[in-house]
Structure formats: C-alpha cells, structure tokens
Amino acid sequence: MSIRCPDLPFLPGFTFNPNIGKTKFNMNPKFDFIGKGNRALVERVKPNMLGPLSDKYPSIYPRGETTEIPGWIAFDKQMLCFDGFFQETLHEFKGSPFQIRKVKIYLFLEDGTIQVIEPRVENSGVAQGTLIARQRIRFPPPMDANFYDIIDFNVGREVELYGRVFKITGCDKFTRHFLNRCGIAVPDPIAAPADPYMDIRAHQRDSLQPKKPNRTSDTLGKFLANDKKILHFQGYWDDQNTEYGYVHHLQFRYYLADDTIEIKELQEESGGEPAFIFLKRGKLPKVYKELPTPGHNSDYTVLNVLGSSLSSRRYIIDPLDCGRQNIDFYTERDLSIAAVINCYGRKIVLTDCDSFTKAYYAEKYGISEFTSLHIPDRKKEVKEIPLPKDRDLPPWNGYGTHEDSAQNCITVEPKAPQKDFKKFLLYDRYGLDSHVLRFEARMKSKIPENCTRVFIISYFLSDDTMAVFEIARKNSGFKTSTFFARSKIKLPGQKVFTSKPPLCFTPQHMFVGATLIINEFEFVLLDADEYALRYMELNAGQFPKANIKLIMDKVREKLTPIYKDFVAENIPHETPVISYERLRSKLCKIMGTDFTEHEMVTISRAFSAVCYKERYDRDKIRALALTELKRYLWDDLDRLKEYLLQRDGDRSGKLSRKECYTVLKGCRLPFDNQLIERILQVVKNDGQCNLYYDDLIQFLDRKVCPMPDVPPVNIKNDLWWGSEQEPQAGILIDWCEFNKYLDLESTFKDAIGENSVKALEQKQPHS
Template sequence: MSVRCPDLPFLPGYTFNPNIGRTKFNVDPKFDFIGKGNRALVEKVKPNMFGPLSDKYPSIYPRGECVELPGWIVFDKQILTFDAFFQETLEEVKGSPFQIRKVKIYYFLEDGTIQVVEPKVENSGIAQGTLICRQRIRLPAPMDANFYDIIDFNVGKEIEFYGRVFKITNCDKFTRTFLNRCGIAVPDPSVTPTDPYLNIREHERDAMQPRKPNRAVDTLGKFLENDKKVLHFLAYWDDHDTEYGYIHNLEIRYYLADDTIEIKELQSESGGEPGFIFLRRGKLPKVYKELPTPGADTDYTILNVLGSALTSRRFIVDPLNCGKEKVDYYTDKDLSIGAVLNCYNRRIVLIDCDQFTRDYYSAKYGISEFNPLPLPDSEKEVNEIPPPKERELPPWNGFGTHEDSAQNCLTVDPKPPHRDFKKFLMYDRDGLDSHILRFQARLKSKIPENCDRIFIISYYLTDDTISVYEVGRSNSGFKSSMFLARDKVKLPGQKVFSSKPPECYTAQHMFIGATLIINGFEFILTDADEYALRFMELNCTMFPQSDIKKIMDKVREKLKPIYKDFVKENLPEETPQMSYEKLRAKLCRIMGSDFTEHEMVTISRAFNAVCYNERYDRDKIRAIALTELKRFLWDDLDRLREYFLQRDATRSGKLSRKDCYTLLKACRLPFDSELINRILDVIQKDDDCNLLYDDLLRFLDRNYCPTRDVPPINIKYNLWWGSEREPKVGTMIDWCAFNKYLNLESTFKEVIGEDTLKALQKKYKKEGDGEGEDNKGHEEENEEEENDANVAGCH
C-alpha cells in the first residue's frame, strides 16, 4: 500500500511506499471473542500512520484529525439505501382508486447522485425497473437552486422527485449507522399502507388466475359402451328446384360412439351411381351459415407466437376462449321418422329406419310407433317447380358495349361475348342468297335539302346489324358515301344506364312504310329490292306484312259491309286491270291507319297483271344457232349423235344438262357459252329436268324445219341474262283475281248481275287471247292458280 499526497498528481515519484527499509512483514496475531465464549485469531488493527485514529471511517471524525481525501476516494462504493413508496391513481379498476408502488431510493455518497428503482414483481401488469436513473436531483420550487443532500433523507420524510412524492418508510443497517454517526437521528421503520388493488386480486384469485386451455373431455367410456352401434335411417332429398334435379334416395348412418353422421346415396330413378358418399362422416351442425374459417373449430385459440426458431417457439393461448362460438350439432334425439335435417342448406326428410334403430329408440325414449313415409311423386313435384330467377347484373357504366360489360360481371376472366352461332349458320351467305334485306329510304327533316337525299338501308339477318349508305345525286351537294357503319341500332326511348341489355331493331321492324330512328335521324322506308320482297314472302311467318293470306283476310273483313259500293265504284270497264295507285287510294281510305305500304306492295305482287314477253324465243334462238353453224361450215351431226348414244348406255333418250353441255363442247360446235346455255334452256325436259337429246339433235338439224338466216348479233351481250330488263312487278293489278281471292262472288253477282259477269269474263278472255301464242302457257298457269284461289296474273 502506497501513501501519496492528494495535492500531487498520481505519477511515479510522487508516491511514498512505507515498505521501503522494512525487514519484517509478519502479521501481528491478536486473539479476540467471536460471539459468546468463542475465541479466534483476528487481524490486528494498526493505527493510522499519520495519526492515532483508524482510517476506516474517516468521514465521521472532525476535520484535522485525519488526512483529508477527496470524496470520490473516501466514499467510493458507499450508498445509502432507503425503502419508500408512492401512490398512483387508477381509473380502469372498479373498487380500487389507486395502487401502492414500492421503490428503492439509492443515494451515492461519492457524488451526491440519486437513483430510484422499483423491484420487479411477477405478473404485475406494469413496466417496472429503474424509474429515475442515477443523477443529481434539484429540490422542488422555489428551492430549485439547490440539490438534494444527505440531510434531506430520513425515515418518515416525504420527498418529491419530478412531481412525484415518495415517502420513506425504512433504510438498511449501513444507512442507519452512517446517519447516526453523523448526528442524525433515524426513526423506527413505518408501515407501508395496503394496496387495494392487491386486495381485489387476492379475493378474486380464481377469476384472475389463467385457466387451463386444454379441457379434455373423457369420451373413452362412451366409446367403449357404444362402439360398433350405428343407427340406420332411409331418407330422400328433393332437388327439383335446380335445372336437372331429381329425388335422391339416401341412407343416413348415425354413429353412437362419437355422435357423427354419414350419408350415402342409393340407386335412384335417374340412374345415379350407387354407393356414392353424399356426406363424409362427421358432426352435422343444425344451423349452417358459412364454411368455418381455418382454426375456428379448434379446442383453443392462439393469441400470439413468440420466438423465431422452430425449436424455441412458444405460444400464448386465450384462456377464456372469447372468440369461440357455440355450435349445436345433431344428436340421436333429433332423429326420427318424419324429421327434417338441414344438411348444409339441403332439406333431407327421414322416412324409415331399420330394426336395431327401432329397438334403440323404443328402449331409450319409449317410442312404439314407427310408420314409414312414402316417397313424393316426382312428376307432381316437377310441375310445381317455380321458374328460375334471372340473374341481375349491375347497370351499364357507359364504357364498351353492354355485352362486354355483362361478360365481365359473369366471370372473373374476361371472355368475348357469345355469338348466335345457329343464326349465323342459318343466314350466312350461300351463293346468290345473301340474306341481306335492302331498302330504299329518305330522310325526314325540317331542312328541305335533306328530304331529297336517297339512302340504302341494309339489314343483315346473320347478326341483326344495320348499315346505311347514301346514294349521291348530281348537283345535290352530297356524295355517295357510308352514312352509318354496320352495327346494331338501339330502339329509341330506352334507358341508357340500365342492367338489362338494350332492345335493338329486328327484322320485323323492316318493311316498306316503316320509320326508323337511327342516331337521332328519322328515316322512312320507301321501297325494297326484289330479293328482300321475295325473301319476306317466302318467310311470311316472320314478316306479317308479306303474308298475303292474313292481309286478304283483313281486307275481306273491312269490305264485307261495303262490298257492293266498292265493286260499283272500282269496276274496270275496258280491261280487267287496275293501276296500283288507284287500288291503293281506295284500300287506304277503307282500311285506315292499320294498313301499311308494304301490305299494299304484297297485294300488288300477288295479283300482278304485267305480262312479260321474252325477246328471244325457241324459234329465234334456233335461227341464230343454225346461222352460226352455216357460217363456220360445221356439219358433223352424225358424230354428235354417236356421242349422245355412247353416253346414254341405257338408251333412255335423255341426259343431264351437264352431260349435254360437255358433249356440245367436245364436238367443237362454233357456239359461245351463252348461246349453248340458251339452247339448253329451250330444249324439252322430263320431270327430273333431264334433257331429251333427240329434241336437241332435231334442233341442230338444218333439214328439219329449215329457217331463214338471220344477221349476226353480239351473242355475249344480247343473250346475256341481264341484257333485257324485266318490267317492275305490281304496276298493274288483276282485278278479277283480286275479287276471286276475296271470295265474295255472291255479293258481286248481286251487284252487276250474272249475265254481265259472264260477259265481262268473256271479254277479258278474248283480250287475253290476243297477247299471242307465247302467252298461252302463262294463261293456263293463271287459270290453274285461279282455281286454287292463289295468285293470278302473268309473271
């Protein structure tokens, strides 16, 4: 041990070693009493070398009697310890307005710093430990210029640290001895008041202590008693509410060992697979809301998982099972004949049981009657099925089409809208049959220039789309262009943002005289092409304006009361024909607004009186053909006859049109294709449209009925089928055919008389005979059609 002067630095040369010059280093022995009657050898206390007093407690002696040392050396590791408490207000705990918190106050003598520590108590529910870290603390205001000193601490005093009041109740032995030697009297320890919160916890220890999460239920006894005991029931499920539903025959098995249910489907009338497991074995809940979430049906609830490694993980379990929901399951007391089970929202009716089940219920519940129930009548149930509900979609938001929006609502994966494929195959273009109805239209507008514009409206039957094309007229200011691209056109007056798809124009809206509103423009259909009129007449069930039978029935009902006046007023005097405009004016006045322009067009086409004479008949075509043969010096008729006989192996005297065309080309006849086709058109045919080649050979023989030569003509143009334009059908109407179809001849005879009627028919017949020999065949056809009450007139 070295001695140094505190005024000098702690460096070599400034310290004094008392062992220098010492030769004896033994310890002086000293015997003393340790306890009562126990002598022992203890270390002898040496006096202070700088004074007669010991240096063990230098701080309690007056100044000057010992060497003055700094405080951080003299009071090193010397701490005054006090027991204290403070009161904390509680607002959440009922019956405990505050709680008592015990602390330890440490006063470090070496530098006058203070530390407050609260000992940790297990399961306290509050954060404990160091409340005030080691530091010098000022006195409360208005004495906050000074710091706490040793004289401020004593048992029974109240001190305030940062607004919190601590009351000292006790101190340790070293503190009490140190204060007493300093002349400070230390009172006896005081009693710490009881904590009301701790009293509540002690009285309610059972409620506050955690419960065991695993509550095992002993089911071994029930299993041993009821093992291999199963209740069997027969039941059915009526699934007629669905589209292809039927009655399911089921077998229900209830296992008494663990109260589980298994449902098996038996052979049914619909041919279902026998032995199909309808419901796997398990407990069946009485009320089904939704499928349980993962972990909802476990025995306990895990609140948190602590730890990162798999081996050191631990779980915090909810001891109260706050989130667990009580579920009622079916038991044996809920099963009986006639009972209805709710099997996940499926209504299952029990109708019968086996003998073991009957004995079980008879012994346990005293039931004696077990009357089986019959199965329901499947046909009766089918008739009582309510119509399926239509799926409601959200309203259209204005983006894209209604079909695209509907597909996005039906499926998560967007798919293109379904097309009516059957309609596409039925009305797709097939050769010259385009299935496009074209109408001529004009624009109804307040601007005079727009009223003179001509439009062609095309209706496509394959997908119910409409296109509008404007036909430009010279000096009109409008050129020929597409007015509206092909698309579906919505009917006016509909809600734009609606969940239902909009109604569009259909084929039934297209007829002469109809008004179409397309994008705000009002179009009036004024005419139709021949293909559209012919298609609508052939499909008159789809187009009532083209059904001549319905139209004439409607006209007949209107003309019955006024038929006499109608005949007197409109009876033709010179010819049996009447103009379209005259009959239209009379019928429109009688029929009223219910009579459309298209119906009048149908009447005019049905009773057409316009005769059509071909420019080139059989004799003219034969003269042209013989002239061509003479010009090109062709005279090989015998070889052509041999070819015909060779091709006709059965000697039937007829060949197909294709074979005849091939043979004429093979014999190098100097004919153009148009002339050959016109020749084959006038050759005699049988019922199967096969050509009689003997007539064809006589047709090409110059010696048979010779004809005069004709000047050469442009065969490609003059004999082309489109070179001569047919007259428009319906400009003139056959009056006699129209009246005969009305079938009101009795009234007609009463008006003009029978003799006058016969005279008119005779006159009309003579005028018809004057048309020439070419029209005889047409007149015979007209007579047959009149006898059948069908369409009359020359076509």
C-alpha cells in the first residue's frame, strides 16, 4: 500500500514510491499439494493480521485449544444473520434527499464468506434481491490486506462493504446466542430511521385513492368454493308451430362459480351427443327487451365534462347512479323441473336433471321430489322438400372445358369443378396395380403413310381420361412423341354448343377390334397388354367382351344347330389342339359381325394349350452346380451336412428355404446368388416352403449319380428369372377343353371316334 500524507494533494511529486527498497516484485507463488501426490501452483492468501482468524487458529478458540475438527465441518450450514440498512442519496426526487434501504447480512461460519440481500418490496421502483454475492470481503483501504470476521459484525456497528456503509440494527436468535457464547456482548436491537421517500409515496398513494367507494363485488370466494360445480338439466324447446319446426332436445348447464348458463342442442341421430351450441355461456336475463346500449355495464355514469383543453379537463360522476339499469338474471333458485326459462323469446321447459343436481337442491333447499316430465312428440310429419330440378344452363361457348363453364354458371364466385374423389381412391395406382388399360392401335386414313403408324392408347380408370402416344419406326418420317395429351375424349357425332354435358368414352368402349374416333382421327385397337387383358377378365362383370361365360353362351347358341358339322370339319388329327387362326376363321363365319376380336382373344386365353418347357431343368442345374464345385475345388460336404443337422433341432429332415440359403452362404459354396436360388427351387419340398435337406446333400454329392461337366455359362444372365421369355398365351387352343365347356361331350365323342379319344387322353402339347 502507498504511504502518503493526507494533507498533501494526490498528485505526482506529493506521494511516496512504495517500491523504494523492495527487491522482490513477484506474486509469492509456491508449489503445494492438492490431494495426495498432486502438485499445483497455488497463491497463498495473506493471513488476517487484525482478527484472530488464521490458517492455524480459529477466531473463537484461544491459542493451543483449537479443535481437531476443521471449521468447514464444525460450522457446516451455520450462518449469522444481521438486519441492517444503508442510506442512498436521491437527486432526482423532489422533497426527499435520501432513501433508506433495509438489507439482510449473512455471515457463513464455515468459510467466513458474506452475502448481502435486500428483501423485495412490491412497487419499490428499485432493483432488489442479492446486492453482494457470497464471498470473502476485504476491509476498505488502507486495511484491505485483511478480511471481515465475526468480531466485526455486531448490533449498532457500521461496516463498509465495497464502498457502501451498512448500519446493523439487529440479528436473529441464533446469532445472538452464538456471539454470547463466544464472549461477544450483543446490544439490544435499534430502530431503523424513517424513510422520507416511502412516506412521500404513501402520502401520494392515499391522495390518489378515489373519493367514491369501490362498487365492485369480490367474487373470488364464490369462485373458489364452487369451481367445477355444474347443475345439469334436460329440456326441450317446442318449435313445431313454425314452418319446418320440430322439438329441440336441449342440455341446460348452470355454472355455480359465476352464475352463467350454457345450452347445447342434442342430436338424436348420434345417440344424444351435443350437436352445436344453442346458447353461448353467459348470464341469461329474465326479461329481454332490446340490445344493450354501449356503456350499460360501466361502474360510473358521467354527467358532464368541464374544461376545453386536455390538461385541464374535468368530469362529474353521478353519485346516485340514476342511469344504472338493474337487470334481473336467472339464478339457481329459478331452476327446477317443469320450470319455463325465457331464453331470448324461446320458451325452454326443463324436464329432468342429473344426480349431482338432485343432491345439491336436496342439501341446500330441502327439495326431495324430482319427477321427470315427458317430452312431447311431433304434431305433424316433416314435409319433404322436393329436390330441385336440373338447372337450364346456357350453351357452352367453346372456352375451357364443359365442366368449368358449367361451374361458373352455377355460382357467382368461380370454383373448380368437383372430381369424383372416391373413384380416384378406388382406382389410384397401388403397387403393381396401375389401373391403366393400354392398347396397341393403328390409324385408318386415306394417306398410306398414316396406316403404318403405331400408337399406344392408354385409358386411365381413375378419372376416365385417355392419352395417345405414338411409337415411330426408323426412317418413317415421324417421331416418337405424345399424339394426344391426357384428357377426356368425347364420343363422335354429338352437338358441341349445348348446355348438357357431352358423352365421353368409357372403359366398355375399349376392347381389341374396336374402332375409336378421337378428335376426328380413326384408330383401330389391334392388341392389349397383359395387364389390360387380365384386369378385364378379373372384372368380367364390367367388361362383357372379357366375360368367358357370356361369350361361350353366345357361341353355344350359334353352334347348337350345326355342332356336328362344325366338329367333324375341325377335328385335329395328330394332337388335340387347334391353332388360333384356324378356330378364329371358323367362328367368324358362324358368328358373323356380332363376334369381336377381343372375344376371340378371351376364348384363346381361357382354353390355351401352350406348354412351357424351361431351358434349365433339375439335371442341367445340378450339372452346373457340380461343375462349379469342381472348378473351385470345394469338397466340404460333411461340414455342410453337419450345419444342416445343427439347424434341424427336431430332426424332421426339413428346413425352411431361408435357413437353407443361410447355410449355403455360410459354408462358402462357390455359387452365385442366382444359382443358389435355382438350386433351392428344384430341391424337393413338402409344399409349405420347407426343403428336404437330404435331397440337397445328394444334389451336391458327386458320388451320387455323377454328371458330366458342362461348359461355363453366364449364370447371372441365363439363370435370371426374366431371361426366359414365356410364350404368348392363346397361340394354340385346347380343343378338348373348348368342347367340354360347351357341354356337348356325347356328340363330340360320336363324331371324333375312338382313335381321337385315345389321342386326347395322351395329349402332349407342343409349343
């Protein structure tokens, strides 16, 4: 610390240099131990030179009589509490030169830290709370080398903490007893001086109070006593005297907390559930005359306003409340069974109440009889309102679609036409089911080049729209592109500018052999994809051209008179199959123009005799597998058998396909994934996706029926399931099944003879 004469000014040349004669200018650090064996650089705090509190001797014990327990254990959770105040100067407040602020001073015995807290006072205008956080506080200069201790705090003393002087006026009971046991006398509490600032504020607050007493009633007690208590009544409002009126079943609720009423109408169709709010919650007046005027619920009535300027304006309040209207509202005393409530001109009759309401009236008013009333029935049947007829709309003007024009004529505000959302959800794409029927078509035109063009016509079942796409051939002069964008296509031969909506193509117009005129272009449907044919067959009730039952009934009707001649002429001699073209030519002659190409396609698909022979059977797959094992020198069949037996805990001799696949991959067989799948496909199974692993072991054993080596093949390509193209169904027709479905087998046997019957029994169709 610097030593100087207090009479001299604090200016350069009038002070003494404190560093004269000093040779060490460091912070006096020293290495110390933190814990056992942990060195750390610690700055030692100077000992308290004035008070007895030091590192060796506590302040309350004489030298040589210190306790063995450390202070932070002996005085844990113990503190001294002092009451005090400090004076704060006020410069901006007129009439009060200073302010008295009361505080609480806490001295923690365990470590000698001090905390100062100012209790919060409502509407004080200053920030209150913790003024000085808990910490050890030094004496003011020039004694700042030492810290405050318990002997520095007592009633009547003044302490300076960070430049602010606190006057101690009292302490609590524990502090007084503690200091007395330590030999420190504690004076009696002293009174804090009056606060002139608070006195002025109190005087101003009293002067601002209204001269008129407060007229608002305190309803908090009633709310706390009756919160969530509701009286439930059942009632009705008979509105049958008006046109289309009926009996309204109502639910009447009275809230005891604030005397408000809420009415809900019950819906009979939903089992008595509240449908909508009949009366919003609020107080219900007994007599209703007119809408309330503005300010009817004000606490004061202004009689006159005096003064012209805003600063000097005054007003006179009516002390007698001559203009106040006393409105009589419904209370709990007015509610009972058979009571008639006037709800803004509607007479509501209460018919019944719940158990809580009965118990409430029985306890408070002594009412014991609660007889329910009967709700009246309808006096007359409700008249059925006739549905309005279709509006006569003006003719279509040619702008936009017909639906848009019709929608704009119905409403003044333009709205988009409503779509069939249920149909969209029913026929929307789901997985591989696209609900799109695709047909191959050719154009009929007088221009020869147009007749060779190939088109794909797609019909979307979700919204009955069509799209035409052209697939151009090389060097044809045309390009592959969209011929017609997706939209609804109108049927030809209709009037354009009419008020009625035009007829459009439906799914029933789409079949093989049909002729479609789309925007004055004529198309002939030549073929359909597999999805379209199968979808039409599965939904044969909607597509007559794909209904095999209707088609065969029509064929049976035509062939019944000439069946013998027809069978005798078309009997196959070598195999019991007949070609598509041959049967089609015969049926077209007999059926005439009533027989379409799609019906013939349906017959050929229903009685198809095309046989399918896989390129790789069991023997070829085994030869490929043994060749791969030989190439990679794999010979660990015993371990494979051991793993398969380990998987089969029940010794059933069967394992699932997944477990067999896992074992084959785990044993590191030199097989590709496609080859493993084909091996598991040809292994014997029980029909429930369980494979006999003994057959799998024999399949991979070279000693059992050895197979010759085969040249290597591209397994990934040749064994892929999509590499073998299935033959088109309907190229060959099973003649025997076709006649059997016609249900004329006896005539058929007489006509074809014994040799053909044997051939039918031993038929082997060829692709």
